[in-house]
Amino acid sequence: MGASSSLLDETKANYIKGRAEAELKNFIPHYRQQALQARVQLLQEEAEPRREGRGQLLTPKEMRGSEELLYQNSVNCHDDSRKWKERFVVVRGNHTLELHDTLESFSRGTPARHSQSLTGGEATTSEDTYSALLDRAFPDPNGVKEETQSVVPAGWFPVFLCLPYSPDIFFCFRQEEQQAHFLSILNTCIRHQNLGWREGPRGEVLALQRALLFYRQEKNHYEGWELELGSDLQVLCNLVMEETAPHPSRLDLLPRLRGRRRLWTAVVQAAYQLVQEQLGAGLEALKEECRQTASANQTLIRSDLDQILASRALLTGQAVRVCVCSSGACVQHQCGPLPAVPPGGGEGGASGGAYWPCGTTWRLSSTPPPLSSTLPSPPPLQVVSPLFSASLEQCYQPVEQLREKLLDLHQRFRYSNCQRLIHTTQIDMQQLMESAVHTFELLVQSEPPAQWSSTVEKIKLRVLKLYDHDSRLVLKRILKEALTDITLPVLRRNLAPSCKPELQKFEQFIFADYSQLIQVENVYEDLLLCLITKENRQGDAGSSQ
Template sequence: MGDVVSSHLDESRRGMITARTRDVMKQFSDVYEQQYAVALFNSVRFEIEGGGGPQSQLLHRKASDPLAGRSIFSGSLFQYLEENRKWRNRFVFVPNSYTISLYESKAAHERSLHPKLTINCAGYRALTSMEEYMELINTSLPGIKAKVGNNPFIKCPTQFPLILWHPYARHHYFCVMTEKEQNKWHAVLQDCVRHSNNGLSESNTVQTPAFTDAVRLYRQDKGHYGTWEMMCGAPPQILAYLVMETLQPELRNVIGPRLKGKMQQRQRNWMLISDAVYKQVLSQTTGQYDALVEACEAQRVPLDASLRTDMDQIITSKEHVCGKIRALVLPKAEKLLRTSVQPYISSILEALMEPASRGFSEVRDVFFKEMVEISKNTLNGGGKEKLGDHMERLSMLAFHPVKMQSCYAKVEQLNLEGLQQRFDVSSPSVFVSRAQILMREQMDNVVYTFEQLLQQSLDAQGENDMCKAIQRCQDRVLKKYDYDSSTVRKKFFREALLQIIIPYMLQQLSQSCSPELPRFKELIFEDFSRFLLVENMFEEVVLHSVTKDIMMAVKEAAVQRRHNLYRDSIILTNSDPNLHLLGESPSVDWATKFGGDEPEVSLGGGIEGGGSGRRRRQIVSMIQLEGLPLAYESCLEVPGVELIPEEEDAEVSESKEEEEEHEEDPGLPEDPKSPDSINEIRDLINPVVEMMIPVPKENQSDTTNGMEPTNATVVVEDGVQEDVSHVTTLVEDVPRKSPKSKTSPQTILRQLVGSKKQEDDKEHQEEAAIQNGIKEMKITEQEGDRERIAEVCAAVSDSESSPQPPLATDSHPHDDSGFQSPSNEGLDEGKPQPVTNGLNGEDKIIDPVEVEVLLA
């Protein structure tokens, strides 16, 4: 496959990619430097003037990393290796950074070895069906239309696949054995994608707005208005997507027609080429963006000093210029608003509110269910340790992908079909991801507030009546959540409406207004020109023109009870001051507070920032596989699959695959076949009969393993007498039984020489044979001669003539498949193995002796 990449990406083409990336970064850098100064001005102005909306009723966790010392999930699944086109078992570890690390085995992870692969999930989509994946793949190359029901180029060994798809980077293929595993892994992968896509920090009030505005203005300059679903991940990744947005179609049109082979092979080769191009672009954008941020940060101190000195004059100048721009833009904006925007605001809002309200309501229900479990534990006298365990799990509820999946699924039903084309909305995924992030933040705030309130209550009143304390804290927190979730949802609705409407209005107004904007630059003093840009002021005028209508639409929706929204006037300012004093307290360590044990899961605390001397705690519990052996996680390959054939040679290799599966699984019955070796022919001529006789404890030390020649006869199943040529004594170490349950020698000999169905006239012969056997055993105990054992067997055989049932209760034909030498017979698992009397010559307690009789 590497030859395909190198042949289509030669030095000249790679040079073209480097030059194109450099040009894009140069244009973006100019826009970013301008927006950096504007963002710094807005940040300093907000700091001086203050502002904000209603105060939050819930507490916010102060810790920068609430997942410190924890991991998200770990387990085993099967990964498809493109190098050899095989599936292999991999141990997957998801740390608190949400990057996916794949190891050769669990032992390799515990030894802190480097992972085989590390996946940054930004920009990916987690899929659970080959059909959905093929729909995306079939659009990768132009001019190729796959037939309906066409087989994918990857054959999944199970019906539970997991696929990570990316428009530019390499795809990753996994599969699991059960539907339960698939659901849990899918939730974990989706959470990794969700967290990685939210890579821009809102706490950075300068770099984040400067970057987002620069990307938006750059794309608008290229004619791309509206939301952009690839605005996800870290800034260098977003810049790489910005380059690939125009570069990939050009390369695809040039390279696509030159790809050879069948459709599946051409698709695979194109994905390899696209991944190589993306890696090259990403390496360049990473270095150039870091240099750009460093250069801007170096100028921050003098710019900040200049802003604080001339803030009043800058604000006055901005208001003057905005007034001039407003006189030009506002009449056109209001006309556009009345005719093309206002009729659709209620429809857009309704499409957003239904799934979002259900999602936030599900957050409340999930928290309430967890509280019910804690209350049950308290009422049933679970004790402080049990309460500590429940509170430990509750503290990480917001970061539990499986428990939060029901909340996230409600928002995924958001559908803007019919509105996307009109307002240039590429995909609702932007709003879905934002709502899910807000839901997780609200859940974390609820849990953190409850923890602080419960700790305060227990410190004040003690642990005498914990159930009532838990109930009071729960009711208090849920009431605050109702207010906060209403405020957060209304803010989300306003932001979503602006993201949908503003780009549409800018696109419609720019054609008539943009030529008039340069003349307003003359009204700005040169010293203030870095902080006041005409393009930004034009967007602010358009924004203010539609804000009033959006606010009114949201207020009207708040009156409707079915949305569970509250009016802003109900939320009190500075309410519950005692609660907000608790916000300065650190998070409660419930395991330490209630004397709980160390966490159960140890997953390499020294990796990924977990090295505090404590064992890393895992948020999602391990998957319990019902009906599968415990050794499943230690297997190295897919059960019964040695080679997954490709689509083009599936029919040719079908028979070979069945043979390989047959060889891999020793439990499958083998078809009868003729002997192929001398040993197998010898075994057919000289069959082996296994017999068990007891040995007295006094003579156990004299009994050793070995084969001794002897002369005797034995009656086999078909009634024919066979001569005994050799007797092999095998000593087996088995657990000793109690005297009550121990079988007597008489009973064992009865099982050897006769069955329950013997005729009445044979009873005297049987008793005589038993008495002879007992006498011979006593002689063997006194003399310690091993040869007497074979004579006892021969005597018993002689006493039983051909009309009697066979002596041996268990007859196994010798089977040598060619992998063992004859001297290693009987060493397989589950069969008695020869054991010496002791490793160092000491006596060893042995109950039975297994005797193999070779029939000549």
């Protein structure tokens, strides 16, 4: 940890390690239970046909890895050296930022002088916005704002990267177009890394999601959690840091810092590294144990799946449903009128409605120049991809404006996952566009080169129709998930006092052989979800009459 380790004496370091170990120990039983529940759910989904519609666009199979480069260029940087220096900046396909000394050192394979995860980061081109981010991250307990001096050379275009557990990094560009392009790359990386834990194996994603839900409910936290960011290890680290991280209000921790932000960042970084070291091996061992347990139960689950589902249905019908429904019209009473999900993606469909700004991308973009049949196999993406990329950035802007429109939801529902809603929507937009480009490329390449100039427009219109279809499906899913994310926590909190104490008695309805494969809390949670979706369907039907 370098110099930062001296900022945490042995007592404070042992305290942080102890809290991390205790957090993991308390979390382990929840994850073990949910790992088996996830395996049952996966096998159930495998056995039952999908009810929702399927996308028609062709999705690229290859996943971006560390070998793919999203960005590489020599850029003036102001990092922990506290001086402006030209660095060779690389952004890899796994959305990690690297700073190299020179292009030559990068080409030789020399390890980066600095490799940075962007989870939880915020990037801006405004010095005032950056100062506001600093004041929010390092509030003075006496309300005194620390003066900051501009470090940006006159006439340059800056990008400020503010990171939660690392020193901030500044970048400067000679041209505004270079600044905008790099900012777009950073924001893409932040979005993907914030949601990184959702990109793992589906069984582990389901297990972590439900384990976090029930673990936080034990602490009386029913609302969404804005620190559910990064990899599964980073999410658990955030659990610890939320309660144990050094904070400026705790004056007894490091009084000698006196608000000096650079040193304070080093303290927080040292604490975070301690937490990561303490949790890393334990989490990996837990995941491996759960993989083996799930694999050992695979045969039982497959052979007895019908009986397991029947036992679950018995539990639902005879016990938990009575508990939930005894609360009467709980959804309308606790949540009030719920917004309806527009059928088919809203008025005008996904491509023209106000709900999905990305749908008109191809219609609004310029028509690609004719492809000459005399050219030796021109890459279609060189013609089309730049148009998509420019249009995609324009589509992100209306989604960003949702922050202001969702302020009322924060007051009414304590909704704090606005950033996640925005990021997931933007990622869906990006994935749809990448699938459209991939489909276009394959269709063009399936035609003889001599016919490209005459068929490219027809292919573009065909892919647009597929894109409109998939956009409607994605939009409908986004709206339903957002509605659930907003209202379900309210229902959980208000029904908990009357329903939670009753759950234990319903375990008698579970067959002994399946006691590890069926959890009453999971059935209860699924019932609450059914209540929400039922109310939404009724509201949707009522609004259409």
